[in-house]
Each structure stands twice: as C-alpha cells, then as structure tokens.
Amino acid sequence: MARLTRAQQQERTRAAVLVAARREFAEHGYVEAKIDRIAERAELTRGAVYSNFTGKRALYLAVLVDDVERARAAAAPPAEALASAGQALGSFARVWLERLPFLGDTPGSGHLQLRSLSGVLGTEPARAALAELVRFEALLLALALEPRPGVPAGTVRRAGLALTLLHGAAAVAENAPGVGDPFDLARAAEHLASIALGDDPEPAHLTYVTPARPAEAPWAPPAGLRDEITGRQVDLGEDGVVVVLGAGRLSAAEDALRSAGPEDEVTVVVVTGDPAETGRLARLRIVDLVGCLRRVFPADRLPRARVVFDDAGAVPAALGHLPAGGADPDADLDLTEIAIRVRGGLVTAHATGRGAGYAAARHPSLDPGRSRAL
Known part of the structure; x- marks a missing residue:
C-alpha cells in the first residue's frame, strides 16, 4: 500500500477531528465540550487537534461550516419560480x-x-x-x-x-x-x-x-x-x-x-x-x-x-x-x-x-x- 503524503495525512487527521468534534458538541454542547475528549474520540493527541484548529471556537465553527456546505451541495433547485x-x-x-x-x-x-x-x-x-x-x-x-x-x-x-x-x-x-x-x-x-x-x-x-x-x-x-x-x-x-x-x-x-x-x-x-x-x-x-x-x-x-x-x-x-x-x-x-x-x-x-x-x-x-x- 502506498504511503500517504504529508498533505493527505493532514487531511485525514483534520477529517477525524471534525467527526470527533461533531460528536462531542452534539453530546455536550459548545460550552461543556472538551478538546481532550475530542482528541481521545479521534484517537489523536491534543497537539494534533491544535495543529489543525486554533482552539475550541474555531473547531466548533469548522463543524458548522462543514454541515452547511454539505447542505448547500445537496440543495435541489425548484422546478420554477414562485409567482410572488x-x-x-x-x-x-x-x-x-x-x-x-x-x-x-x-x-x-x-x-x-x-x-x-x-x-x-x-x-x-x-x-x-x-x-x-x-x-x-x-x-x-x-x-x-x-x-x-x-x-x-x-x-x-x-x-x-x-x-x-x-x-x-x-x-x-x-x-x-x-x-x-x-x-x-x-x-x-x-x-x-x-x-x-x-x-x-x-x-x-x-x-x-x-x-x-x-x-x-x-x-x-x-x-x-x-x-x-x-x-x-x-x-x-x-x-x-x-x-x-x-x-x-x-x-x-x-x-x-x-x-x-x-x-x-x-x-x-x-x-x-x-x-x-x-x-x-x-x-x-x-x-x-x-x-x-x-x-x-x-x-x-x-x-x-x-x-x-x-x-x-x-x-x-x-x-x-x-x-x-x-x-x-x-x-x-x-x-x-x-x-x-x-x-x-x-x-x-x-x-x-x-x-x-x-x-x-x-x-x-x-x-x-x-x-x-x-
């Protein structure tokens, strides 16, 4: 199996952090969420989380951005414009x-x-x-x-x-x-x-x-x-x-x-x-x-x-x-x-x-x- 490039590994790490963070925020909310638990969920170190996101606020916003970008990509346009x-x-x-x-x-x-x-x-x-x-x-x-x-x-x-x-x-x-x-x-x-x-x-x-x-x-x-x-x-x-x-x-x-x-x-x-x-x-x-x-x-x-x-x-x-x-x-x-x-x-x-x-x-x-x- 070919080894992952540095960029591929970083992208994989970032994706794992986002998945873990979403679960943490869904269970505990923003205020009570912990970076240490997010790292544990992702099977990564605390440092690996901070190497991709500057802090809990940036990570929470990244989770929300990921959600809305997926929703936008799935948005189907209407068949025709509404009358008024x-x-x-x-x-x-x-x-x-x-x-x-x-x-x-x-x-x-x-x-x-x-x-x-x-x-x-x-x-x-x-x-x-x-x-x-x-x-x-x-x-x-x-x-x-x-x-x-x-x-x-x-x-x-x-x-x-x-x-x-x-x-x-x-x-x-x-x-x-x-x-x-x-x-x-x-x-x-x-x-x-x-x-x-x-x-x-x-x-x-x-x-x-x-x-x-x-x-x-x-x-x-x-x-x-x-x-x-x-x-x-x-x-x-x-x-x-x-x-x-x-x-x-x-x-x-x-x-x-x-x-x-x-x-x-x-x-x-x-x-x-x-x-x-x-x-x-x-x-x-x-x-x-x-x-x-x-x-x-x-x-x-x-x-x-x-x-x-x-x-x-x-x-x-x-x-x-x-x-x-x-x-x-x-x-x-x-x-x-x-x-x-x-x-x-x-x-x-x-x-x-x-x-x-x-x-x-x-x-x-x-x-x-x-x-x-x-």
Whole structure:
C-alpha cells in the first residue's frame, strides 16, 4: 500500500477531528465540550487537534461550516419560480425553519442543528462582524426577492424583518424546543413581503464619500476564486465592479449594489484578519443562507452579486494594499473597504475607505450610455 503524503495525512487527521468534534458538541454542547475528549474520540493527541484548529471556537465553527456546505451541495433547485415575493419569502421561511430542534433532541444536537452561536462569540470584533453579516444576509435575500436589475432599500428592510423573525424563533426554540408553529411563522414571513416600509433616500454620509480615482492600469487578478452563490469559478478581470470588504464592513455592499449599473457584474470579495474564526463565521452565515436560497429560487433568480471568500488576502494584495504572501500586521482587514471598476482588462477607477464600493460603482463608465440601476 502506498504511503500517504504529508498533505493527505493532514487531511485525514483534520477529517477525524471534525467527526470527533461533531460528536462531542452534539453530546455536550459548545460550552461543556472538551478538546481532550475530542482528541481521545479521534484517537489523536491534543497537539494534533491544535495543529489543525486554533482552539475550541474555531473547531466548533469548522463543524458548522462543514454541515452547511454539505447542505448547500445537496440543495435541489425548484422546478420554477414562485409567482410572488410573498410566496417566495414564505417558502424561504419554511426551508429555513427545518433546522428547529424537536422536543426530544439533546441540547447539544439541537444547537448544532440550529447553527447556534450562543456562548461562542466572546469578543467585540466577532459580535460586530455578526451584525454586519446579518445585514449582508438581508441584502442577499432581497436580491433574490426583487426582480433585477435593482433592489430598493424597502425590500432589504423587509428581508431583514423576515430574518429577524426566523432568528427570534430559533432563539426561543433553542431553550424551549417545540415552542412555535413553523407553519404560522412561515405564513407570517409571507405577509412581511407586502408590509409598507417605504424606500429610504440614499444615506446622508454618501454625499461626503470621496469620488473614485480615475485610472488606466493593467489588472492581473488572482485566479482560483469561486462564487459562493453559483459555485462557479470567478474571473475578476471581467468588466464590472469589484468590492473588497472586511467582515466588519459587509453592510457597505448595499450601497455599491444599489449604485451599480444594470450591466455591471458586481463581485463582493470578503476578507478578514482572522480566517480561523471570523472567516469561518462569515462562511457559515453566507453559505447557510445560500443553501436555503438554492432550494427556493431557480438559478436565474439567485442574487445578482457574486460573493467570494479570500482568506489569503490575495485580491487586496494584487491591488497593492497588502504585502504578497501575508497580511499586514498593522492593517485591520476586518474594516477593509477597497473597490475598483474594471473595463477591458484595465482598472479604470480605484477607491478606498468608507464608501469605496459606492464610489467605484458610481464612477462613469467608458460607455456614455451607462445608466444607474435605480
């Protein structure tokens, strides 16, 4: 029998740790789980566990990410689109609510099924990133609900209300399994699609955003990146807008998407200074949402934006904002905002700082006939 390579052995060890960790978290929950018991279950040393995962929090998030990636891969698209936004929102709620635990489930297994983060996020940056992720999830749901090319702010707010309803139901079910009728919750979500909220004007701060700098620079984007919504490889050299956002600034994607033209391909590149924890948190939330969307919306009705995870910081490095081969220790990647407009293989506009995506999306195209989406 051929000997395993170092990479193959490491992958086998990592898989064994994940299996053991899932059993440990299902039996004991996150708080009471022990790394020593996980190592014993996997028939490995404690050091072998820590050589693959930085700690219990990173390991728990890895287990949840593994679960949602499997669920997304198994998600079968519907035969056809639903007739109205209300029906689509109700169907989304029914799919999402399948995670609610039953009365007989153990607390640990129920928490895993819920993708529970109770007691997991102990730092302010992690909680801030979660708040940004919730807003980004509402944006992605709204993009699926609203016909293209644009998405009004009111639709994003209604999507946010629906997600608040669902997460609230999950918080109750976590401590009192069996409480709440999923069918009633789905009907309530369906009615949220028609609630009158109005479309807010552009946020006041956008008036003060520095315009993007005109450019005419060659663009050699990193290869091998994948759109998490479609699963296809992404070519960042295509015409459009590329917005690089830290996990703590993801809500800024809404301003960029609402300001882009109907012909623009908009790609949101998610970066973080802590791929093991904040990066996994971002992947968990976004992949989980996309898995639900795939079961409700046909491929041509999935969110218009492309979403790319860039754990290595390859895209900001290619734009000259990070040293090649590693993150800048003095830079807070979770607060990153960088955006470019690409046309004909060239970077034609470049913006950084607050509102960078908005600035790049608003920058005039070489095509004088370009119009805004809204």
